[in-house]
Amino acid sequence: MESLLAELRAAVGAGAVLTDADVTAGYRRDMMPLAPHGQPLAVVLPSSTAQVRAVVRACAAAGTPIVPRGAGSGLSGAANAVEGCVVLVTTKMDAILEIDPDNRLAVVEPGVVNLDLRAAVEKHGLFYPPDPSSYDWCTIGGNLATNAGGLCCVKYGVTTDSVLGLEVVLADGELLRTGRRTVKGVAGYDLTKLFVGSEGTLGVITRATLALRPLPQAPSTLVATFGSTAAAGAAVSRVVAEGVVPSLMEIMDRTSIRAVEQHLRTDLNAGAALLLCQSDSGGEAARRELAAIEQACVGAGAELVYATDDLAEGRDLLTARRAVLTALEVYGAWLTDDVCVPRTRIADLITGCERIAAEVGLRVAVVGHAGDGNMHPTIVYDPSSQDEFARAERAFDEILGLGLALGGTVTGEHGVGKVKREWLAKEIGPVGLRVHRDVKRALDPENLFNPGSMFSP
Amino acid sequence: MESLLAELRAAVGAGAVLTDADVTAGYRRDMMPLAPHGQPLAVVLPSSTAQVRAVVRACAAAGTPIVPRGAGSGLSGAANAVEGCVVLVTTKMDAILEIDPDNRLAVVEPGVVNLDLRAAVEKHGLFYPPDPSSYDWCTIGGNLATNAGGLCCVKYGVTTDSVLGLEVVLADGELLRTGRRTVKGVAGYDLTKLFVGSEGTLGVITRATLALRPLPQAPSTLVATFGSTAAAGAAVSRVVAEGVVPSLMEIMDRTSIRAVEQHLRTDLNAGAALLLCQSDSGGEAARRELAAIEQACVGAGAELVYATDDLAEGRDLLTARRAVLTALEVYGAWLTDDVCVPRTRIADLITGCERIAAEVGLRVAVVGHAGDGNMHPTIVYDPSSQDEFARAERAFDEILGLGLALGGTVTGEHGVGKVKREWLAKEIGPVGLRVHRDVKRALDPENLFNPGSMFSP
Numbered sequence: 054m055e056s057l058l059a060e061l062r063a064a065v066g067a068g069a070v071l072t073d074a075d076v077t078a079g080y081r082r083d084m085m086p087l088a089p090h091g092q093p094l095a096v097v098l099p100s101s102t103a104q105v106r107a108v109v110r111a112c113a114a115a116g117t118p119i120v121p122r123g124a125g126s127g128l129s130g131a132a133n134a135v136e137g138c139v140v141l142v143t144t145k146m147d148a149i150l151e152i153d154p155d156n157r158l159a160v161v162e163p164g165v166v167n168l169d170l171r172a173a174v175e176k177h178g179l180f181y182p183p184d185p186s187s188y189d190w191c192t193i194g195g196n197l198a199t200n201a202g203g204l205c206c207v208k209y210g211v212t213t214d215s216v217l218g219l220e221v222v223l224a225d226g227e228l229l230r231t232g233r234r235t236v237k238g239v240a241g242y243d244l245t246k247l248f249v250g251s252e253g254t255l256g257v258i259t260r261a262t263l264a265l266r267p268l269p270q271a272p273s274t275l276v277a278t279f280g281s282t283a284a285a286g287a288a289v290s291r292v293v294a295e296g297v298v299p300s301l302m303e304i305m306d307r308t309s310i311r312a313v314e315q316h317l318r319t320d321l322n323a324g325a326a327l328l329l330c331q332s333d334s335g336g337e338a339a340r341r342e343l344a345a346i347e348q349a350c351v352g353a354g355a356e357l358v359y360a361t362d363d364l365a366e367g368r369d370l371l372t373a374r375r376a377v378l379t380a381l382e383v384y385g386a387w388l389t390d391d392v393c394v395p396r397t398r399i400a401d402l403i404t405g406c407e408r409i410a411a412e413v414g415l416r417v418a419v420v421g422h423a424g425d426g427n428m429h430p431t432i433v434y435d436p437s438s439q440d441e442f443a444r445a446e447r448a449f450d451e452i453l454g455l456g457l458a459l460g461g462t463v464t465g466e467h468g469v470g471k472v473k474r475e476w477l478a479k480e481i482g483p484v485g486l487r488v489h490r491d492v493k494r495a496l497d498p499e500n501l502f503n504p505g506s507m508f509s510p
Numbered sequence: 511m512e513s514l515l516a517e518l519r520a521a522v523g524a525g526a527v528l529t530d531a532d533v534t535a536g537y538r539r540d541m542m543p544l545a546p547h548g549q550p551l552a553v554v555l556p557s558s559t560a561q562v563r564a565v566v567r568a569c570a571a572a573g574t575p576i577v578p579r580g581a582g583s584g585l586s587g588a589a590n591a592v593e594g595c596v597v598l599v600t601t602k603m604d605a606i607l608e609i610d611p612d613n614r615l616a617v618v619e620p621g622v623v624n625l626d627l628r629a630a631v632e633k634h635g636l637f638y639p640p641d642p643s644s645y646d647w648c649t650i651g652g653n654l655a656t657n658a659g660g661l662c663c664v665k666y667g668v669t670t671d672s673v674l675g676l677e678v679v680l681a682d683g684e685l686l687r688t689g690r691r692t693v694k695g696v697a698g699y700d701l702t703k704l705f706v707g708s709e710g711t712l713g714v715i716t717r718a719t720l721a722l723r724p725l726p727q728a729p730s731t732l733v734a735t736f737g738s739t740a741a742a743g744a745a746v747s748r749v750v751a752e753g754v755v756p757s758l759m760e761i762m763d764r765t766s767i768r769a770v771e772q773h774l775r776t777d778l779n780a781g782a783a784l785l786l787c788q789s790d791s792g793g794e795a796a797r798r799e800l801a802a803i804e805q806a807c808v809g810a811g812a813e814l815v816y817a818t819d820d821l822a823e824g825r826d827l828l829t830a831r832r833a834v835l836t837a838l839e840v841y842g843a844w845l846t847d848d849v850c851v852p853r854t855r856i857a858d859l860i861t862g863c864e865r866i867a868a869e870v871g872l873r874v875a876v877v878g879h880a881g882d883g884n885m886h887p888t889i890v891y892d893p894s895s896q897d898e899f900a901r902a903e904r905a906f907d908e909i910l911g912l913g914l915a916l917g918g919t920v921t922g923e924h925g926v927g928k929v930k931r932e933w934l935a936k937e938i939g940p941v942g943l944r945v946h947r948d949v950k951r952a953l954d955p956e957n958l959f960n961p962g963s964m965f966s967p
Contacts, residue, residue, distance in 0.1 A: 155747050156852045178753055200696045211694060213703070214671065229941050235850040236882040237668060238919035239657045239707050240926060240937050241946055241964065246670070246703040250696050267753025290612050296635055296724025337794035393692040395613045425693040462695035469697060480697050484684050488953065489698055495952035496945065507698065 054094060057115040061097050061139070064107035069145070071096040080122065080142065081134045086388060086436075087446060088130020088472040093120070096140040102220065102228065102259040105141065109257065109501070110226035112139050118504045121253035123163065123195025126187035128389060129470025131199065131252040131506055141257060143194045149173050150260070157265045158217060158234060163194025163258050170263075179265040182209035185466070197258050200250030202466030207424030208300045208333075209266065211466065213249040220260035221248055224497040234262055247492070252468055253503040255496045270335025272300060274367030275343050275360040277330075277350040278323035282306065282407075284354040285326030286400025289423045291349035292330075293396050297342050301331035302424030306403045308410070309377045309418040309431075316380030321373060322357055326403070328423060329374050331367065377420045378431065384416055386436040388445050392456030393427040393465030405455040406430045412451075413444040427465035428456075450476075469507045477508055511551060514572040518554050518596070521564035526602070528553040537579065537599065538591045543845060543893075544903060545587020545929040550577070553597040559677065559685065559716040562598065566714065566958070567683035569596050575961045578710035580620065580652030583644035585846060586927025588656065588709040588963055598714060600651045606630050607717070614722045615674060615691060620651025620715050627720075636722040639666035642923070654715050657707030659923030664881030665757045665790075666723065668923065670706040677717035678705055681954040691719055704949070709925050710960040712953045727792025729757060731824030732800050732817040734787075734807035735780035739763065739864075741811040742783030743857025746880045748806035749787075750853050754799050758788035759881030763860045765867070766834045766875040766888075773837030778830060779814055783860070785880060786831050788824065834877045835888065841873055843893040845902050849913030850884040850922030862912040863887045869908075870901040884922035885913075907933075926964045934965055 061070045071077050072095045082090040094117060099105045112119050122132040122142045134140050147164035154177040161170060167188040170181050184203035185191055191201070197219070202211045209215075218232025232238070232245040248255055279285040285304060292302070305313070305327045314321055321327060330346050332339040343360045350358050361367055381387045394402050403419045410417035410432075421428030430452045434445040453463045453476050463469075463476040478486050489508050493500075500510050518527045528534050529552045539547040551574060556562045569576050579589040579599045591597050604621035611634040618627060624645040627638050641660035642648055648658070654676070659668045666672075675689025689695070689702040705712055736742040742761060749759065762770070762784045771778055778784060785807065789799040800817045807815050818824055838844045851859050860876045866887075867874035878885030887909045891902035910920045910933050920926075920933040935943050946965050950957075957967050 153852075155751055155854045157750060200700070202694055202696075206694055210671075211696075213700065214667075223941070223945070227941050227944075229945055230939065231942070233850075233919045234852055235884075235918050235922070236853070237659055237663055237850045237879075237884045237922040239659075239668075239923055240919050240921050240930075240934050241942065242949055243657070243670065243703050243707050244942070244945060244949075246700045247949075250700050267755065293614060294612055298724065334791075334795065336798070338791065341793070393690075393694045395610075395691055396693070397612045422694075427692075427694045461692050462690045462697050464697050465692070465694040466696055473697075477697050482687065484680070484686050485688070485698065485701075487684075488680070488686055488701060491952040492699055492701075492704075492949065495948040 057111060057117055058095060060111040061095060061108060064111060065097050065099045065104045069098040080140045083125045083127035083130060083132045085128045085130045085470065085472050087449065088133050088470055090130065090133035091136030091138065093134040093140045094137050096142060098142045098145045100145045102222065105222045105257050105259050106226045106228065108141055109222050113224060113226065113499065113501055119501055120503050121198065121257045123192035124190050126191040127195060127199060127468065127470065128391065129468040130472045131468050131470030133471050135504060144192060146259065152177055154179060156234065159263045159265055161193055161261055161263065163192060163261065165193045167191050167193060167196060174265050175268060178268045180268045181215065181263060181265055183212045183215060193261060194258055197249050197261055198251065198253050199468040202427065204301050204303065204422060206422060207302050208298050213246050215264050216245055216249055216261060217264050218262040219245050219248055219258055221256040221258050223256050224499060224501045232262065236264065252470060252507050254493060254507050255502060269300065269333035270339065271364050272331040272333045272367055273339040273343055273360065273362040274370050275330045275346055275358065276370050277328045277355040277358045279326040279354065280324040280356050282325050282403045283400045285328055288328060288350045288353035288355060289399055290397050291353050292346050295345050295349055297345045299330045299342065299346060299424060300333040303329045303374050304399065304421055304423035305374060305377065306419040308416055309420050312380040312418060313373050313376050316376055316383060324356065329371060374420065377418060381418055381431060381433050384433045386434055388432045388434065388449060390430045390449055390452045391464050391467040392452060392461050393425065394456055394459045394461035396426040398459040399423055399426060399428065401459055402428050402455065406452060409448050409451045413448045415441065415444055415448055417448060471506050474508055514568060514574055515552060517568040518552060518565060521568060522554050522556045522561045526555040537597045540582045540584035540587060540589045542585045542587045542927065542929050544906065545590050545927055547587065547590035548593030548595065550591040550597045551594050553599060555599045555602045557602045559679065562679045562714050562716050563683045563685065565598055566679050570681060570683065570956065570958055576958055577960050578655065578714045580649035581647050583648040584652060584656060584925065584927065585848065586925040587929045588925050588927030590928050592961060601649060603716065609634055611636060613691065616720045616722055618650055618718055618720060620649060622650045624648050624650060624653060631722050632725060635725045637725045638720060638722055639672055640669045650718060651715055654706050654718055655708065655710050656925040659884065661758050661760065661879060663879060664759050665755050670703050672721050673702055673706055673718060674721050675719040676702050676705055676715055678713040678715050680713050681956060681958045689719065693721060709927060709964050711950060711964055712959060726757065726790035727796065728821050729788040729790045729824055730796045730800055730817065730819040731827050732787045732803055732815065733827050734785045734812040734815045736783040736811065737781040737813050739782050739860045740857045742785055745785060745807045745810035745812060746856055747854050748810050749803050752802050752806055754802045756787045756799065756803060756881060757790040760786045760831045761856065761878055761880035762831060762834065763876040765873055766877050769837040769875060770830050770833050773833055773840060781813065786828060831877065834875060838875055838888060838890050841890045843891055845889045845891065845906060847887045847906055847909045848921050848924040849909060849918050850882065851913055851916045851918035853883040855916040856880055856883060856885065858916055859885050859912065863909060866905050866908045870905045872898065872901055872905055874905060928963050931965055
């Protein structure tokens with residue numbers, strides 16, 4: 054192993070190869086407490102594509118697995134170290150190489166922080182939609198690897214919808230360029246979208262060409278409260294059926310509401326559920342959209358509906374949604390699940406989570422992106438209690454089973470990683486799993502990249 | 511071969527196995543005159559997924575290649591028969607299995623005609639965006655296989671952006687289900703988008719779950735004329751830079767305009783170029799968008815700009831664009847190319863096509879989807895003249911070289927098929943080609959599906 058370490062130091066410089074266990078400990082896992090993680094041989098922080106290629110070649114020659122990693126904000130353990138691996142961290146490759154306003158695209162290195170890109174393109178009147186909750190510290194590389202979503206998805210899609218092309222270092226160190234700089238193009242297989250969401254199992258993304266959108270109008274905001282979960286679910290269905298596409302549509306269940314009320318020392322006047330919606334269409338279009346949403350909410354039995362086009366007030370109304378996880382910390386540690394169900398089944402998911410919470414004897418707060426059915430039931434437990442942790446794990450799994458039973462998927466945006474491998478196999482079945490293994494073997498025959506993540510080889 | 515034919519008859523019924531050369535001749539090629547085509551052993555028209563699986567298993571056992579085919583409206587030769595193959599035609603599998611308005615999705619068989627799906631979902635106030643020019647006869651299966659585009663793409667993307675999941679018969683007859691029914695989901699590799707656009711080289715799509723959108727507002731239309739190609743190109747750039755996203759933005763060059771004027775016996779008052787734009791945002795939003803487009807056109811030096819929200823008048827204005835190919839038929843046969851360039855390079859592409867036209871001594875009319883840079887230079891030639899045909903071929907290739915040189919791609923929406931194999935190799939390079947071959951081998955190790963299409967094995 055000493056010869057590999059020497060090669061890595063030659064490749065990226067001694068200062069960019071970390072081996073001190075106290076230091077590498079910070080790179081062993083991401084934000085998902087349930088996923089397994091090992092002890093890396095080393096953590097390397099390359100500064101260029103050439104350095105990434107040298108690292109990949111050295112590890113391939115030594116037969117040492119590579120786990121690519123961005124900021125470590127993931128929630129699936131995809132970036133967790135496997136025993137004896139090299140963790141390849143892309144945070145030093147953080148240059149925004151180009152912003153081309155006339156063709157509405159940006160070319161970036163993988164270590165660029167999502168928020169930094171958003172801010173840089175906003176200066177040109179442009180918008181990079183994907184906005185995972187960790188947008189102020191997660192990196193574009195991690196967003197690409199996980200096909201990250203966020204609050205914007207209901208109107209603007211997920212990360213894959215904003216990617217035009219990639220540069221990827223393959224398992225033999227060769228450099229693959231996928232996609233193009235044009236907004237349309239069908240030359241060959243869509244390798245770009247194959248790498249997006251492949252969770253570091255197929256190669257290391259070293260550059261991305263991203264499609265930008267015009268900066269939307271300042272948002273108008275609507276909040277609606279409901280006396281029953283069913284009524285809130287019906288409101289979501291009515292909005293979808295009315296053909297309105299809000300730019301944000303979030304739901305909070307009873308448990309979330311109570312936690313936030315206690316945390317913010319306020320009364321949200323919401324019995325069972327709260328919906329928050331925004332329109333960024335501006336002017337009359339925004340008013341028309343919010344009016345249609347209001348009508349849908351009232352028709353579904355909303356107790357209170359309030360809309361505003363005042364920006365500061367809109368931000369205040371969103372505070373409740375953004376405060377949920379912090380509010381839950383008063384009760385213990387939290388574990389966020391991630392299922393996506395058909396939009397008509399949101400109420401069933403929330404009701405099911407109430408049942409699961411009662412069964413395991415833990416608090417489960419459901420918040421989620423109602424506009425696309427992507428729900429984040431969040432389980433609260435006492436981290437010092439092994440018993441509570443085990444019950445939290447049980448709830449986590451039962452929620453996934455519930456999501457599948459409702460016609461959904463076991464991950465809407467967080468990914469499979471090292472925490473949902475068995476669930477991926479359940480969702481896609483033996484033929485799906487075989488094709489995954491075939492694709493993995495075709496691109497990474499020696500199982501160099503993130504081995505055992507997403508699925509067993 | 512008799513035993514294979516017997517097995518095929520057993521699989522799909524004798525009436526659905528065509529072997530008479532006079533009959534199978536109609537299935538030998540698509541609409542691209544330049545692509546090679548062979549003589550099929552048989553044409554089979556299965557009626558169900560089970561029948562497709564039986565056909566695939568029989569052909570795999572016999573080592574007989576399969577060329578999947580929809581309506582044959584393609585423009586790349588992707589559906590052209592290879593010598594001695596079985597052409598598997600999916601047009602009999604034409605059921606719309608489900609329309610779910612509450613979750614805005616449809617489940618369809620591959621043989622459904624694009625227009626039939628559009629009409630069926632419109633009854634529910636819903637919209638299936640992809641609208642290739644052949645939408646009144648092309649099938650969804652072909653649209654999926656080629657990742658078809660159309661006029662809608664500037665606002666609504668291409669086919670892959672509307673696909674949630676697929677059912678695919680693999681080379682060993684196994685049935686793969688990809689994707690999901692939810693609008694978001696990241697469980698595993700994005701196999702859905704790998705199969706979309708794979709041009710029948712990886713499997714046979716037998717079912718698709720498609721995402722629908724709310725039906726847009728009735729369109730408002732704007733037409734602008736320009737005295738120079740550069741001014742029209744500048745107008746497109748200004749519209750993009752202004753952050754306006756029209757629902758349609760088409761360009762016609764001088765040659766197209768003259769042909770249409772002669773055909774429709776009218777004067778379009780357009781010297782060098784004509785832009786047609788629509789907004790389907792409705793009401794004030796549409797007026798705002800068209801006003802911004804008008805300002806961009808005037809700023810770029812438009813000679814005449816006219817906008818209307820009258821539906822019938824808007825349709826009339828679009829007549830010119832729709833009449834181009836018919837108008838060109840007066841002069842001879844036409845051959846439509848398909849390149850996509852950065853939106854800032856549209857004028858350069860048109861100017862380059864004028865140069866190529868002069869060089870080869872043929873008429874080249876450029877029409878295209880200006881909003882996304884996807885241009886269709888159309889070469890007119892005398893089909894009875896071998897010399898003109900050869901010059902048309904030369905122009906076809908030179909246009910592709912020009913597209914690449916301008917930073918574009920050799921196919922924006924028609925695909926690679928059997929006509930642009932060498933150009934795909936040029937565009938993606940040796941590493942890209944190797945990965946294509948690796949993926950193909952992983953999914954179709956015996957090279958059963960559409961062998962030699964898209965790239966040589």
